[in-house]
Amino acid sequence: MIPPVTGPRRRWVSRGAVARAETIDDLRAMALRRLPRFSAEYLEGGSEDERTLHGNRAAFDDYAVVQRVCRNISAVDLGVDLWGRRMALPFGIAPTGFNGLLWPDGDRVLAEAAAEAGIAFAQSTVSNATIAHVAGVPGGRHWFQLYCYGPDSVWETLVDTAQAQGCEALVVTVDTPVLGNRAWDRRNFAAPAHLSLSARLDILRHPHWLWHTVAKRGRLPGFPNLEPFAPEGKRDLFGISDWTRSNMRLDMDWAMLARIRARWPGKLLVKGVLHMDDVRAAIEAGADGVVLSNHGGRQLDRALAPLHAVAPARAVAGPGFPILVDSGFRRGADIVMALALGADAVLLGRATLYGLAAGGRVGAARAIAILTAEVRRAMQLLGAPRVADLTPGIFGRGPGL
Numbered sequence: 001m002i003p004p005v006t007g008p009r010r011r012w013v014s015r016g017a018v019a020r021a022e023t024i025d026d027l028r029a030m031a032l033r034r035l036p037r038f039s040a041e042y043l044e045g046g047s048e049d050e051r052t053l054h055g056n057r058a059a060f061d062d063y064a065v066v067q068r069v070c071r072n073i074s075a076v077d078l079g080v081d082l083w084g085r086r087m088a089l090p091f092g093i094a095p096t097g098f099n100g101l102l103w104p105d106g107d108r109v110l111a112e113a114a115a116e117a118g119i120a121f122a123q124s125t126v127s128n129a130t131i132a133h134v135a136g137v138p139g140g141r142h143w144f145q146l147y148c149y150g151p152d153s154v155w156e157t158l159v160d161t162a163q164a165q166g167c168e169a170l171v172v173t174v175d176t177p178v179l180g181n182r183a184w185d186r187r188n189f190a191a192p193a194h195l196s197l198s199a200r201l202d203i204l205r206h207p208h209w210l211w212h213t214v215a216k217r218g219r220l221p222g223f224p225n226l227e228p229f230a231p232e233g234k235r236d237l238f239g240i241s242d243w244t245r246s247n248m249r250l251d252m253d254w255a256m257l258a259r260i261r262a263r264w265p266g267k268l269l270v271k272g273v274l275h276m277d278d279v280r281a282a283i284e285a286g287a288d289g290v291v292l293s294n295h296g297g298r299q300l301d302r303a304l305a306p307l308h309a310v311a312p313a314r315a316v317a318g319p320g321f322p323i324l325v326d327s328g329f330r331r332g333a334d335i336v337m338a339l340a341l342g343a344d345a346v347l348l349g350r351a352t353l354y355g356l357a358a359g360g361r362v363g364a365a366r367a368i369a370i371l372t373a374e375v376r377r378a379m380q381l382l383g384a385p386r387v388a389d390l391t392p393g394i395f396g397r398g399p400g401l
């Protein structure tokens with residue numbers, strides 16, 4: 001048998017221009033080279049034994065696709081409709097916090113790359129930019145993701161601000177009533193909000209990151225949307241993260257979601273749903289869609305891969321109800337599979353973050369371009385030139401079906 005070509009003969013592209021990145025894994029290698037350890041760990045890691053994290057990737061192996069041949073695939077259309085509005089590609093960018101730690105002004109940079117590609121960008125509550133700053137991106141499809149901390153007045157203010165800034169959708173994340181147990185992350189801290197000495201020394205070994213992210217601005221990025229609510233003396237990056245941890249709304253329930261629904265006049269997505277009874281509850285609460293998600297393996301360990309929830313959720317919700325899915329998507333074929341199982345669109349978490357961390361706006365655009373090309377090629381090879389052609393019929397008799 002010929003041994004596989006591995007080891008020193010095969011390497012990810014981890015240096016140089018992001019244009020050299022062939023895959024999301026190349027962008028990941030570039031990102032991990034550029035970032036200091038504590039920031040790379042925050043980006044990469046999952047909770048506890050990272051079973052959920054790895055399970056998200058493994059889930060795709062439960063399905064196999066079968067190509068149909070001799071179909072005219074000269075005109076491929078990757079567009080999807082969401083709430084009667086077209087999105088140029090069948091994926092958008094998931095909400096992620098601390099983007100300013102990956103690249104200066106990371107939230108706005110991601111939003112610009114998304115707008116350029118004609119896709120949605122979801123801004124996190126723990127983003128490092130104001131809602132207004134991201135709303136200022138021309139041509140953007142801007143969603144705001146809500147975490148509830150402290151008294152109701154905090155989420156009420158955030159919701160009102162998102163409305164005033166013209167956000168299309170509010171994405172209420174419900175899988176984070178407490179923070180996932182991320183010990184690898186905590187190991188970089190000597191005490192809450194205090195990086196360990198070795199993590200600080202490691203920063204010095206990443207001068208490009210240090211200069212652009214901290215030194216040039218004179219301080220670490222903050223959380224401007226939460227600053228007004230955090231106590232005096234706790235309004236810097238680590239202070240507010242600490243404040244959010246101790247002010248999480250353990251009492252969040254469907255009644256609270258109904259109150260948010262009543263206040264928010266735009267589209268409402270409930271993110272972090274995996275159980276079919278919760279899909280039903282979200283519909284009953286007046287949601288305009290759900291995001292099937294396990295938070296990219298960062299919350300409950302040993303959670304179901306959201307890919308496996310897509311077909312059951314479609315059966316429960318029926319046709320026409322928007323179902324989005326995220327967690328583990330790194331390849332165009334992954335996206336194609338989720339669409340075929342019944343999702344309307346996929347949200348990208350780390351895939352675009354790797355691009356951002358590797359090269360800012362150009363890097364994020366490179367991640368989108370790589371996945372666009374991969375989705376297109378997979379659809380052509382499958383003989384399915386339109387998203388509507390992606391049905392369960394593309395699957396062979398893999399163990400998942």
Ligand SMILES: Cc1cc2nc3c(=O)[nH]c(=O)nc-3n(C[C@H](O)[C@H](O)[C@H](O)COP(=O)(O)O)c2cc1C
Nearest residue numbers: 043094095096097124173295296326327328349350
């Ligand atoms: C670094 C990082 C930060 C995140 N921050 C948030 C957040 O602030 N709000 C939220 O709803 N989800 C957050 N998520 C979860 C993502 O929205 C998404 O569910 C997840 O990244 C999808 O998995 P993937 O990274 O494997 O694509 C975060 C994920 C990552 C990787």
